[in-house]
Amino acid sequence: MSKIIDAKGLTKTYPSSAKVVDDVSFAVDEGEIFSLLGPNGAGKTTTIRMLTTLTSVTAGEAFVAGRSVQREPGEVRSLIGVVPQEVTLDNELKGIENLLLAAKLQHMPTAEAKERAGELLRLVELEESGGNRVATYSGGMKRRLQLVTALIHQPQVLFLDEPTVGLDIQTRTRIWDYIKRLNREQGLSIFMTTHYLEEADQLSDIVAIMDRGTIRVSGSPSELKANLRGDVLTLSVNGGVDLTELLRSLPNVTEVTRTDGSYRLKLPRVESALPAIITSIASQDLQITETSFSKPTLDQVFLEVTGRSMRDALESNTNGHGDRYASAHASETK
Amino acid sequence: MISETLALGRRSLTKWTRNPFAVIVTSLQALFWLALFGNSFNPANALQSNAAGSLGPLQQAFGGAATYITFLTPGVISIVALTGMSFMGVDLVFDRVNGYLDVLRAFPIPRTSIYFGGVIQNVAKGMIAAPITFLIGLVVPDGLRLGQGFGVLNLVGIFATIALLTTVFSTFFTGIAISVKSTDSFFAAVNFLTFPIMFTSTAFFPLSFFPGWLKPIAQVNPISLASDAMRLLVVNGRLSASQTSAFIGDWVGLLAFGMVFALVGILMARSALKAR
Numbered sequence: 001m002s003k004i005i006d007a008k009g010l011t012k013t014y015p016s017s018a019k020v021v022d023d024v025s026f027a028v029d030e031g032e033i034f035s036l037l038g039p040n041g042a043g044k045t046t047t048i049r050m051l052t053t054l055t056s057v058t059a060g061e062a063f064v065a066g067r068s069v070q071r072e073p074g075e076v077r078s079l080i081g082v083v084p085q086e087v088t089l090d091n092e093l094k095g096i097e098n099l100l101l102a103a104k105l106q107h108m109p110t111a112e113a114k115e116r117a118g119e120l121l122r123l124v125e126l127e128e129s130g131g132n133r134v135a136t137y138s139g140g141m142k143r144r145l146q147l148v149t150a151l152i153h154q155p156q157v158l159f160l161d162e163p164t165v166g167l168d169i170q171t172r173t174r175i176w177d178y179i180k181r182l183n184r185e186q187g188l189s190i191f192m193t194t195h196y197l198e199e200a201d202q203l204s205d206i207v208a209i210m211d212r213g214t215i216r217v218s219g220s221p222s223e224l225k226a227n228l229r230g231d232v233l234t235l236s237v238n239g240g241v242d243l244t245e246l247l248r249s250l251p252n253v254t255e256v257t258r259t260d261g262s263y264r265l266k267l268p269r270v271e272s273a274l275p276a277i278i279t280s281i282a283s284q285d286l287q288i289t290e291t292s293f294s295k296p297t298l299d300q301v302f303l304e305v306t307g308r309s310m311r312d313a314l315e316s317n318t319n320g321h322g323d324r325y326a327s328a329h330a331s332e333t334k
Numbered sequence: 335m336i337s338e339t340l341a342l343g344r345r346s347l348t349k350w351t352r353n354p355f356a357v358i359v360t361s362l363q364a365l366f367w368l369a370l371f372g373n374s375f376n377p378a379n380a381l382q383s384n385a386a387g388s389l390g391p392l393q394q395a396f397g398g399a400a401t402y403i404t405f406l407t408p409g410v411i412s413i414v415a416l417t418g419m420s421f422m423g424v425d426l427v428f429d430r431v432n433g434y435l436d437v438l439r440a441f442p443i444p445r446t447s448i449y450f451g452g453v454i455q456n457v458a459k460g461m462i463a464a465p466i467t468f469l470i471g472l473v474v475p476d477g478l479r480l481g482q483g484f485g486v487l488n489l490v491g492i493f494a495t496i497a498l499l500t501t502v503f504s505t506f507f508t509g510i511a512i513s514v515k516s517t518d519s520f521f522a523a524v525n526f527l528t529f530p531i532m533f534t535s536t537a538f539f540p541l542s543f544f545p546g547w548l549k550p551i552a553q554v555n556p557i558s559l560a561s562d563a564m565r566l567l568v569v570n571g572r573l574s575a576s577q578t579s580a581f582i583g584d585w586v587g588l589l590a591f592g593m594v595f596a597l598v599g600i601l602m603a604r605s606a607l608k609a610r
């Protein structure tokens with residue numbers, strides 16, 4: 001599969017701040033959904049802005065759809081669609097007028113533009129409100145229109161910067177469905193940034209965790225979680241007998257800790273190990289009184305690679321610790 | 335570049351047709367300038383013996399205008415062009431503040447088309463005010479008295495002159511609008527610039543009224559050039575050879591301003607819109 005995005009040593013430094021993006025390298029295969037996951041101020045938006053030619057590259061190089069971001073910015077712009085973090089539609093224009101203006105600026109013939117605009121409005125279920133001014137749209141409708149405005153010219157790559165930030169869960173789920181459909185049905189390659197763990201987990205083929213300007217780890221969500229060495233199973237057993245050694249001897253159990261009569265087991269896949277665990281406890285004439293298990297999450301992956309949870313990272317970046325990144329980001333978006 | 339420029343210009347005009355308040359208010363400024371200031375500034379007020387606002391012995395100093403409103407109307411048309419163009423540029427500042435300019439920068443279009451899109455939409459809106467001002471000049475008491483032989487060509491000349499002046503100011507203020515980061519900075523710049531431009535011009539009084547040191551500035555002020563050119567057409571009807579060369583001189587001056595401002599505007603737009 002060919003690479004639709006190839007970034008090597010991408011670095012961005014602003015004169016008044018530290019490195020906002022520091023020697024970042026990654027590749028996105030054609031037809032893939034690639035997510036850059038990290039807290040605010042991690043350098044995600046700066047990375048997406050460099051790839052979309054809106055921010056200059058201090059060092060390194062990047063290719064999008066085979067074109068150099070630095071040397072062929074015009075060509076890159078005609079091959080990509082960009083959906084920024086904020087809704088940036090023209091409120092005074094009608095929905096369809098926003099689409100047709102985008103088509104004109106992408107040099108599409110009028111007849112083709114009108115046909116495509118109709119298709120896209122149907123795709124995001126806005127065909128009935130396409131003739132209304134955007135000022136009358138709800139927040140979710142605006143996001144849906146913004147998404148398809150970036151698709152009017154059938155780009156090879158779609159860049160989404162925090163596509164569902166600030167949306168309610170129903171609208172967010174709907175946007176996810178559109179993104180999945182665009183990827184599956186039209187084979188569209190998608191590069192997105194997000195600080196929502198669930199969003200990255202649900203949508204992405206590949207997730208790269210970014211923190212403080214660098215990519216800490218990348219892989220498919222299942223790989224990243226599997227690297228944490230599996231699920232956690234918690235058991236309570238009657239009888240007061242210490243079963244630690246017995247449980248440790250079972251195949252696939254990698255770690256056992258006993259606390260107040262309950263056991264916490266780490267194992268690659270709880271589903272495959274559970275029958276053996278139940279049988280061995282029953283063979284001791286004991287009964288399991290309580291059980292629960294958890295699958296590893298991307299938050300645990302984030303914790304593992306950065307030493308802090310996403311929630312802590314988000315809080316610290318709004319409370320001062322991440323100010324240097326936040327201010328760099330602010331200066332860039334002015 | 336032309337199709338993108340027109341598309342962006344059309345965008346703003348479409349918006350304007352849905353919310354014409356700003357343009358209408360700008361156009362109606364002329365009513366205040368002509369009906370109120372036209373009376374209070376009128377030098378004929380000091381000449382008690384002159385009937386119907388006639389400038390009498392001052393007529394020669396006022397370029398042969400029979401009434402002060404005749405002299406003032408071309409000046410007010412020019413002033414309305416200045417104030418209209420200065421404030422209409424704010425659309426681009428809002429585009430920057432709300433992120434729309436970034437969206438435009440992500441399209442495969444020349445950056446200068448964003449600048450020229452702003453210029454042409456402002457010119458189109460600004461041109462609406464000119465005929466309204468002209469009509470107000472005709473209907474106010476002691477108003478505009480057209481010279482003998484005034485015809486369609488004079489009217490065409492007046493509107494061509496105002497189109498040129500509007501373009502001059504639009505290139506200038508659009509350049510500022512595309513460069514500033516906030517609406518506060520934009521309005522500060524506009525307020526700082528418009529009053530000196532307005533009051534160092536011959537919009538209200540002829541050049542002979544200015545002190546010696548101010549005359550060279552007033553003479554080359556774009557408002558003076560446009561006002562004087564239009565006055566020649568309003569007052570004289572048919573132009574003599576010397577009046578024609580004076581008219582051409584005013585036009586050359588305006589064209590020079592337009593070209594310099596457009597060049598500076600393009601450079602400002604390129605600098606403001608380039609990736610940093």
